[in-house]
Amino acid sequence: MMVSGQPISSKASRDRTVPRADARKPNAVELLLRIESELRQVESVQELKFVLANETPVLSRASQVFVVSVKGRRRRVEAVTGIGVVERNAPRIRWIEAVIGGLAEDAGLQARRDFRLPAYAPPEGEHSDSFPYPFMLWVPFILPGGHVFGGLLLARERPWSDSDVLVSERVAETGGYCWAAMAGKRRLKRRVRIGPVLAALVICLVAAGFVPVPLTVLAPAQVVSVEPRIIAAPLDGTIDSIAVDPNAEVAAEDELFRMSDTTLRNDLAVAEQEVRVAEADFKRIAQSAVTDPSARADFAVARTELSLATARRDYAQELLNRTVVAAPAAGVVIYGDRREWIGRPVQVGERLMEIADPTRVQLRIDVPVADSIVMREGASARAFLDSDPLKPVPATVISASFEAQRTEEDVMAYRIYARFSEDHAPMQLGTRGTAQIYGEQVSLAYYLFRKPLAAARQWLGQ
Numbered sequence: 001m002m003v004s005g006q007p008i009s010s011k012a013s014r015d016r017t018v019p020r021a022d023a024r025k026p027n028a029v030e031l032l033l034r035i036e037s038e039l040r041q042v043e044s045v046q047e048l049k050f051v052l053a054n055e056t057p058v059l060s061r062a063s064q065v066f067v068v069s070v071k072g073r074r075r076r077v078e079a080v081t082g083i084g085v086v087e088r089n090a091p092r093i094r095w096i097e098a099v100i101g102g103l104a105e106d107a108g109l110q111a112r113r114d115f116r117l118p119a120y121a122p123p124e125g126e127h128s129d130s131f132p133y134p135f136m137l138w139v140p141f142i143l144p145g146g147h148v149f150g151g152l153l154l155a156r157e158r159p160w161s162d163s164d165v166l167v168s169e170r171v172a173e174t175g176g177y178c179w180a181a182m183a184g185k186r187r188l189k190r191r192v193r194i195g196p197v198l199a200a201l202v203i204c205l206v207a208a209g210f211v212p213v214p215l216t217v218l219a220p221a222q223v224v225s226v227e228p229r230i231i232a233a234p235l236d237g238t239i240d241s242i243a244v245d246p247n248a249e250v251a252a253e254d255e256l257f258r259m260s261d262t263t264l265r266n267d268l269a270v271a272e273q274e275v276r277v278a279e280a281d282f283k284r285i286a287q288s289a290v291t292d293p294s295a296r297a298d299f300a301v302a303r304t305e306l307s308l309a310t311a312r313r314d315y316a317q318e319l320l321n322r323t324v325v326a327a328p329a330a331g332v333v334i335y336g337d338r339r340e341w342i343g344r345p346v347q348v349g350e351r352l353m354e355i356a357d358p359t360r361v362q363l364r365i366d367v368p369v370a371d372s373i374v375m376r377e378g379a380s381a382r383a384f385l386d387s388d389p390l391k392p393v394p395a396t397v398i399s400a401s402f403e404a405q406r407t408e409e410d411v412m413a414y415r416i417y418a419r420f421s422e423d424h425a426p427m428q429l430g431t432r433g434t435a436q437i438y439g440e441q442v443s444l445a446y447y448l449f450r451k452p453l454a455a456a457r458q459w460l461g462q
Contacts, residue, residue: 031059032167036174045182052152052175053079060168062154063133066096069150070109075100078150095127100153103138109148112169113138114160135159139168141176150179209445214438215374219367219413221383221435223427225356229329231256233346234322237263242338247430249358250327256353257341261323268320271313278302278309331355332429361427363395363420365435366413369404370454373439381418385433393427395420397437 035055042048049067056065067079077086077093086093100109102120107113114137118128133155140151152172242257244250282302327333334354335341346352363383367373375397382392395418404412416437420427 032170035059035171039171039174039178042178042182045179048175048178048182049079052171053081053083056152056154056168056171057081059171060154060164061156062137062164062168063156064154066153066155067150068097068100068153070104070148073101073104075104092127092131095122095131096153098122099136100138109138109140109151110142110146112140112165114165116159131155133157137165137168139172141172141179143176143180150176206445209443209448211444212441213444213447215440215442215447215450217367217371217373217437217439219365219371219416219435219437220409221363221365221385221433223361223385223429223431224364225331225334225354225358225429226360226362227357228334229327229331229355230351231325231328231353231355233259233348233350233352234325235259235319235348236346237323238343238345239341239352240323242341244333246333246335246338248333249331250333250355251330252327254327256325256327256333258325259323259346261320264316264320264323268313268316271309271316274309275306275313278306282306327355329355331357334429356429358429359426361420361429362398363393363418363435365416365418365437366407366411367416367437368411368413370451372404372414373437375400375416375437375439380438382436383418383420383433384436385427385431387428387431387433389433392436393420393424395435 035051035058038051038055039048042051053065053067056062062081065081066077069076069078075097077096080086080093099117099121102122103109103113103115106120114135117131117134117136121128135156135158137154137160138151139154140148142148152168152175154168237259240258240260243255244257250256282305285298285302332355334356335352341352363381365381367375377397377399379397381395381397383395384392397416397418399417401415404414407413407415418435418437
């Protein structure tokens with residue numbers, strides 16, 4: 001056997017199958033030293049969390065590790081084994097945080113504790129039965145003064161042995177030390193010392209929070225017609241042609257669009273032929289009934305068949321007449337792009353166009369659900385239109401929808417209509433902008449912290 005011109009003996013061939021010394025499996029001490037070395041070489045707290053979550057299972061033989069930060073009564077999962085980014089609102093993450101909260105309230109987080117689910121799990125949680133790793137181990141991160149700022153929650157399928165608990169505590173000690181060194185002990189303890197100047201500032205801010213101000217909200221707005229005429233599809237079919245351009249002025253009875261009438265014309269032609277056949281049959285039976293008494297029995301049947309054929313013809317003619325849609329009144333035609341409608345199948349009653357009176361306009365405001373305030377009829381509003389944003393136009397709220405509906409921007413919002421003042425300048429239909437609506441008087445603190453309080457309430461689930 002030759003390799004690169006050098007012979008290899010049979011003994012050398014046998015030696016190739018013998019494992020080398022540097023290929024042996026590392027023992028627990030070597031793994032611990034390697035993990036501690038990696039923890040000391042990380043450059044950020046986020047990288048430290050990732051290393052703790054993904055390297056600890058190698059040494060502790062845990063199936064999954066949760067890296068948890070503790071700040072007061074808040075316990076937050078920062079990293080999970082095998083997950084790059086933790087989804088804050090995931091049900092499993094929220095359930096793990098609830099388990100840690102139950103452990104903190106029952107036994108505290110200052111000491112290491114191993115337990116088996118469903119201990120400390122919320123009673124209404126469905127993950128207690130579906131979580132595949134029932135044996136849990138909590139190992140805290142503790143500062144020299146005894147302050148707990150985080151910890152490791154390890155989970156696996158079998159009970160914890162003393163050796164696995166020991167190495168887990170060792171990894172937690174090293175990880176907690178590195179975390180405190182990079183983040184700072186004072187920051188982790190969250191000690192805040194308020195001096196006299198800061199105390200006076202806080203008092204002034206608290207006093208200013210009781211100053212009454214009007215509650216306002218900003219929302220997208222658009223100039224729309226007061227009572228637009230809705231043009232709907234008269235029958236099922238496709239749009240064949242549109243005779244007017246978008247935003248064009250039309251007079252009453254002007255043609256707006258045509259629908260495809262090929263099938264309806266054929267139906268009308270067939271119905272007319274059926275009428276002719278029924279008329280001929282009726283005349284033949286009527287003439288025979290004069291001399292033949294037996295033909296009189298078929299006279300009523302022939303007359304009925306003629307009436308049915310005539311009704312079918314009239315119905316086909318009426319459907320054919322509906323294919324041409326005319327304007328019911330004068331105004332401005334409002335619809336989208338013509339190319340989007342020609343050839344498009346529509347159903348009877350489907351909204352296609354609007355005919356609006358350009359002299360009768362109002363302001364439509366879509367207030368998102370998250371920004372909704374108490375608004376009553378007669379509330380003041382101002383419109384900052386994109387065509388002239390430096391000149392706000394005053395308006396008065398005249399109506400508001402009871403339920404939120406989905407807008408064109410796919411946002412759930414309350415639709416509000418406001419009337420412009422009588423002396424306002426002419427406005428073009430479709431002009432967009434931003435409207436400011438004034439509500440009731442509230443304190444300045446409520447005005448500033450209304451949204452944060454609402455977000456906190458949703459986050460806490462209260």
